[in-house]
Amino acid sequence: MAWDPEKDVIEVIRGPQKAGGAGGLYRAFGETLRGLKTTFGQLRMGVDTIQYPEQKIPVYPRFRGRHQLHRFEDTGLEKCVGCSLCAAACPSDCIRVVAAENTPEHRVSAGERYAAVYEINLSRCIFCGYCEVACPFDAITMGHEFELSDANRSDLIFTKEMLLAEPIERTPLRAEGE
């Protein structure tokens, strides 16, 4: 259908032709003053900005940050047996497990097998925590660290050694009732 300019009526609403005293003044500045009232009102409330990274908000205990792999406290063996269930559960397919067999001379985990390679590509991880839920041995848990930026994507592939290492606690944990 052809466009009919007659049908597109544009209505123009204009202000009064004459400025007109106090009414005119109010029309000119009234709304601005109302806005400024909010602005000046805020001055009373003090500063709320957190000076990150000098200051940090504590995280909740269930916060899902960077993963950690765990060892048994008594034997020092790795809890992970390399079963790959975390890799199966991972929705972004960022875990890679290559298992190998424990031998009496070279025992790494408590079970028959262990993870010879365990890598998480943290640039793909969505921190959903499914891996933690899938693990039958509580070998992997989500930690509290979220400061994971890096200058290089490949540095974000965390190896087993990195995940097993005691994390540097850079993030305060929220205390009870905080």
Added chain:
Amino acid sequence: MPRPVEKLVSLTINGNEVQAPAGMMLADAALKYGDVEIPVFCYDAKIGPPVGACRMCLVEIEGIPKMQAGCSVAVTDGMVVHTDTPTVKAAQEAVLEFILINHPLDCPVCDKGGECPLQDNAFGWGGGLSRFIEPKRHFEKPLALSPLIAIDRERCILCYRCVRYSQEVAEDFQLVLEERGADTFVTTFDGHPYVAPFSGNIIELCPVGALTSRPYRFRARPWDIEQAGSVCTLCPAQCNVSFSVRDERVLRVLGRDHEGVDDGWLCDKGRFAYQAIHVDQRITAPMLRDGGQLRPVTWEIAIEAAANLLSHAGANTGALVGGETTNEEGVLLTHLMRETLGSHDLDSRPGGALELELLRALNAPTLQASVPDLQYAHAVLVLDCEPVDDAPILDLRLRKGVRHHGVKLLIGSSRPSALDERAAHSARFAPGCGEAFAAALGAELAGQPSASLAEAAGADPADVVALATELREAGEEVVILWGERLTAGPRRNEGARALLNLAQELGLDGQDGGGLLEIPSGTNSRGLREVGVLPNASIGLGDAATVGRDSEQIGEALAAGDLSAVILLHSDPLLDQPSSALWQRALGKASAVIAHAAFLTPAVLEHANVVFPAESYAEKEGTVVHPDSRVQRLRRSIARQGETRAEWALLAELAARIGNDPKALTCSMVSARIFEQVPFYAGLSLDLIGGVGIRWSEREAAASFPAAPAAPFTLDPPPAAASPNGLLRLGSFRSIWASPDVEASPALAFLHPRQRVELSPADAERLGIAHGENVTVASNGDSVTGLAHIRAAAPDGTVFLQTSIPEGSAALLEGPLVEVKRS
């Protein structure tokens, strides 16, 4: 026994009317025709009749008061079955709870996890809770049942599958169950490792992780791998396989059940020799001989060098083509040889060419038997071959035919066969006398005197009479499973004629369910012949414009200096050809040897000037032809390792450099050309071949197979077998394990054969040789040493040695008589 006729019956499953063939087990029928799954553990149709050991498959059948095992009840007309009633549900939960009582919670560390029928059934039909709090039974674990198989007895649910397989399918009678009740465990009869040609199949059969593959141990989870279907090209049986691939590496090989080819089984070579793809000693870069040493070079240098050598030699080039070559590579090689270099000296048959007419007659589609025919025929005559060594999987098919279908198995061979004990009759003849034996059998069937022929074959005339009687009385569906050996050697043409006469006497031409089935020496021998990789045939078994030299003559011409260069396409003449001495001379004299090889086998190591890396079968694409005329397709499953390149492309490139570009841009282009040019492949396409292959002899285009002369032929009387006279006749055989792939596979290397000297007890006693002693076998100044192996079944007067092994092969000796003594 002929194939059973299918009769349909109707039954009701869960209220739905279902049609299924009578006699089929309810569990199969419900799944296949009724889309209802009845969970099973112990039942698998391919192991044979059910035993009803696990009770997982209980169902209700109206009119029978108690629940029935769905795996053990055959469907009948009007049967009304319920698989989803509360009673059935309760039974399923109870059975699973019972099975899980002693099953360890090993899933995270168990290799079966993720593809485990016990996990699946427990998830789908189990109650979800266990009331059992007592300790579970314990066994020592993990243990090695053999170097290839790990056994975890705690996980075993005593389904009997592995034991039944060993007893009824492979018939090696090694696996048994010991003890009673919960203490029962699977073990070998004598406590020795379970080593057998088909042992690996129990890994796939076990419904839990009790039997697992040691080479695959902990390598991957089902979700880490991809399955890639292809064909095993390690022997002519061409089993359909599926590669499990992770990170471009083949981690295991599984069967891809094909009733027409492998019946769902694999031999251990096919199952474990994939390891050879990823070993360091594999050649994965081109090499050039430089100062007597082979050194890796760039592709450019290698191709340039090969092209120079070849254009220099021109028509003075010969080519030997090994059985692992695909049709596409074969065709491109003929282009390189015939059209580019102008040489007609190429051959894919070891030991010399057969007359083209006879080759056509032997491959005629009307005379062609199929693999399933072995299982349903009235009688099968195994002639001059040993299935378990030459095409292993056929051994299982023959055993199945005898056990379940009443096939009458008859054997005529020189070396005692593993199938002898299943045979209705076996006859022995002197090595190399297959021709005389076939002639004797043919004469006896024709009612002519056969005794003198039998004697010429070194066989007992009474045996020939007995075999002929059995054949005559068996019925009309007879399959002759014959080995290429029958048509090798100096009297190969007479051997073919005797075989064709025998087939004619039995009326096999045009016989449904019967015919000839060859076991060729190489995997794709049949395909290579059909695409014209022969000195005397063009593509499609047509007449060759110029007849060239055959493999034997190529060797002689090289030794005499008439040929100067030779291409060894997947062929090592020192391993494959009957005479090592000839080929030592030939290769020593050749000025250029260009080899395509995966391993540094003797000829490559010592003589090759240029070596191109050969693709492994998991890296190749192309087509191959099964001995029963099934055209099958190889699919590339992994990235080529190292610097390996596609060989079809390399052959095309070589031809282009020399000045005659075959214009092959893709491999499928070459396949399409083959389907166009071979008259009896007309209309084939890669899509049609698909994953299961297609038998060309069953298609209409088979009518355009070139006409062949009809039997009977007049036979030239065969010479008498050499009489031992204090010496011994030399027989040779190629073991299933004699292959560079087996040698290179770490897990299989323990099976790679060393020379052993098979003697009968009487001969051994006469020569004062004890079992296991070192002996020397000598003839004409050549000698070979090996360990004496005294075999009760071995015929007196003959000694058997192996061929195709790198050291001390029987091919080093010149027969027919040899001297054996202690060394």
